[in-house]
Every structure is written in C-alpha cells, then in structure tokens.
Amino acid sequence: MLTTLAVQNYRSLRDLVLPLSRLTVVTGANGTGKSNLYRALRLLADAAHSGAVAALAREGGLPSTSWAGPETVGRTVREGTAPPQGALRTKSVGLRLGFAGDEFGYALDLGMPVPERSAFIRDPEFKRECVWIGPVLRKGALLADRDGPVVRTRGTDGAWGREPHQIPVTDSMLTSFADPRISPEVLLVRERIRSWRFYGHFRTDADAPARQVRVGTRTPVLDHDGADLPAAVQTIEEIGDSEALHTAIDNAFPASRLSVRPGDDGRFELQFHQYGLLRPLSAAELSDGTLRYLLWVAALLSPRPPELLAMNEPETSLHPSLLPALAALIATAAEHTQVVVVTRARPLVEAVRAAADDANLVELERDFGATVLADQPGLLDRPAWHWPKR
Numbered sequence: 001m002l003t004t005l006a007v008q009n010y011r012s013l014r015d016l017v018l019p020l021s022r023l024t025v026v027t028g029a030n031g032t033g034k035s036n037l038y039r040a041l042r043l044l045a046d047a048a049h050s051g052a053v054a055a056l057a058r059e060g061g062l063p064s065t066s067w068a069g070p071e072t073v074g075r076t077v078r079e080g081t082a083p084p085q086g087a088l089r090t091k092s093v094g095l096r097l098g099f100a101g102d103e104f105g106y107a108l109d110l111g112m113p114v115p116e117r118s119a120f121i122r123d124p125e126f127k128r129e130c131v132w133i134g135p136v137l138r139k140g141a142l143l144a145d146r147d148g149p150v151v152r153t154r155g156t157d158g159a160w161g162r163e164p165h166q167i168p169v170t171d172s173m174l175t176s177f178a179d180p181r182i183s184p185e186v187l188l189v190r191e192r193i194r195s196w197r198f199y200g201h202f203r204t205d206a207d208a209p210a211r212q213v214r215v216g217t218r219t220p221v222l223d224h225d226g227a228d229l230p231a232a233v234q235t236i237e238e239i240g241d242s243e244a245l246h247t248a249i250d251n252a253f254p255a256s257r258l259s260v261r262p263g264d265d266g267r268f269e270l271q272f273h274q275y276g277l278l279r280p281l282s283a284a285e286l287s288d289g290t291l292r293y294l295l296w297v298a299a300l301l302s303p304r305p306p307e308l309l310a311m312n313e314p315e316t317s318l319h320p321s322l323l324p325a326l327a328a329l330i331a332t333a334a335e336h337t338q339v340v341v342v343t344r345a346r347p348l349v350e351a352v353r354a355a356a357d358d359a360n361l362v363e364l365e366r367d368f369g370a371t372v373l374a375d376q377p378g379l380l381d382r383p384a385w386h387w388p389k390r
C-alpha cells in the first residue's frame, strides 16, 4: 500500500506531501488543485510506461507546468503590504514526483533539457531517479540511483555494482533499466506502478464507446473509456463478485436488473431491465447518469483488482440520490485495492465517510496560489519525505 504521495513544482502543487491510506478522498473548492493532483499521479504512472516526458511535452513542457508563483512568499506579501514579485531564481527548475509505501519508495526529478543538444526543447530530461527500500529515502536504503545518464544499483549483498550503466536522459530508469538479474526491485516497482488504474471522464454521448455493441472477450479490467462494458460486466458475473454486482445495481436502481446478451455473432449487448418497462434497455438507450454508474460498477468490481485505483470526479452527471450507492461500491472496492477518489461533491465525501469510517479525508485549499492541505480534524500527520538532491 502507498502511504505517501509527494509532488513538487507541478502547476499549483508547489510542494505537497500527501498521506494516503487504503481509501483516500481528496476534495476542495474549484481551483484548489484536485485535478492537478490526479494528473500528477498519472504522470508518475506514465514514467513506468515511458510516457512521462511526452505527456509533459504535450502539456507545454516544464515552462508551462512549473509552479507559476514566486520561489518564496515574503512576509510583506503575506501581510498584503506588497504584491507578489518575481526574483531571480536561485533553484533549478524541476518537476519532482514520488511515492512511498511500506516496502518501496520511488522518486523522479525532471529538469530542463540542454537546448544546444536538441530541438526538442519541450522534452524535459531525467536528472535524478531513485528506488529505495522502506518508507523514507535514506542513503543506506537506496537500491537504484540514477544521476543523469548514469545508473548505479546495489546488489543483494548491499554493495554498489562497480560498473555504472548508461541510459538515455529522456527515458525513465524504470523502463530503460529494468533488468531482473541486476536490479529485480526496479522491475518490481515498475510492475507495481503499471498495475495502477485511472478512471475519469467516461464519455456518455451518443457516440460514446460504452454505447457501442462490440465482440465480447473475457475482460477482467474495464478499458479506461468503458468500450468493453458488456464484456466486463459478464466477466464479473462469471468469475467475480456477482453478488456485489447485483447489490450495486439494486442499491442504485431498486427492482432493476442488469444482464448481458451474447449475440450469435459474438457481440455482447448490455440489457438493463428497469422496473416498469416491458423490454430491457440497451446501452445506447440508457441515460448518461445510468450509463456512468454502470461504468463505475464495472471498474470498481474488477475481478483483477489493481494495486491502486484513482477516480477523478466520479460524481459527474450522477444525481445526488445515487451517491450513497456509489460510495458503498467504493468502500467495497477498497477492501481489495487502494483507492484515491478526487471529488468536489460534498455529498459524495459524506457518503464515502458513512460507508467507510476509516476513509482518509484530505481537503485541499490554496495559500497564495499554492495547493496546501487544509487543517482539518482527523487529518493524518504529514509523512516524512526527502527528495533526492541534484
């Protein structure tokens, strides 16, 4: 389980260390940085799929994603007697992302490329990357350590390998240096991160992938766009928690039933039997909210739970009366997987708290533009965190 998520210099997340528990609900007013946090977590996952540099470049590179405020907020600015002012930067511009759990920690530090070397000036470069054992980075706990293009690893005897390895500065060591013989831990960390799942913004318009009829194949993991919804539902029915599936439908739509009809041509069709109707409705006929709820059911009851499941604004287009049912589903999923829910819906926050009394509630607010944790009762202590130095 992840216990800490740390972000430095990503948009409004100037310097944030977030305690995570089995079920964490992140909330806050508009513009407090909830989506930024979700995107930062995604970027961290992209590093394990060799996509972090490209994803950042698409966002405009470090000049665009870096914290746009001053390096420090002086006393006069805090007191309101002077406006925020830019000063000459004393620290190098870099984006840092990391996490730690009971077993391992990982951190990356991306910095500006050297313009003379290439025309791809929006592609940041890896400056440092570390994998360590235990919850906090310490010198003695390092397992793999990257400095620019050079990677050093430590063997099972605790001794550093004598031959440093060279890798491209645009690739994460998680992808370009995951050799099971030299450093099985790097490979392990990569595979753990690769199992993380992100869901948000399911499309429900008329042409949405989830409304199309498709050939069904066993689907223990719902696609991020929900295109394989009927197959995912049928898979839960056959090898997953079918009781939880039916409870989830009944909680939200009493006396209704969900089934899947496999056609002769192999295509699977969703059938939603709604109380009061003479025939079942297909996915194409469902309301946006109903379809979205079914997508969350399939995502959360996956028979192959991931290490971490992050949900962005799951309340979108759901009527408040459906939120307790969604919260119960989230609590069920959190029994098998670590869940992070990012939401601005107070009623969902309350419903999750009612469904899971150990849920960790994190409220974000802004302090001179920077995202900070609001001081609230029950807030877990800020976990210890050290960044690797450049």
Ligand SMILES: Nc1ncnc2c1ncn2[C@@H]1O[C@H](COP(=O)(O)OP(=O)(O)OP(=O)(O)O)[C@@H](O)[C@H]1O
Binding pocket: 010, 011, 012, 013, 028, 029, 030, 031, 032, 033, 034, 035, 036, 037, 064, 065, 066, 067, 068, 069, 344, 369
């Ligand atoms: N480079 C940057 N530096 C500082 N702040 C930034 C930067 N880029 C974006 N922001 C700030 O981040 C905020 C947006 O954060 P985000 O989209 O995460 O908000 P949110 O909490 O998801 O809000 P909503 O509830 O409206 O979706 C904006 O207020 C914007 O000012």
Ligand SMILES: [Mg+2]
Binding pocket: 034, 035, 036
């Ligand atoms: Mg948002």
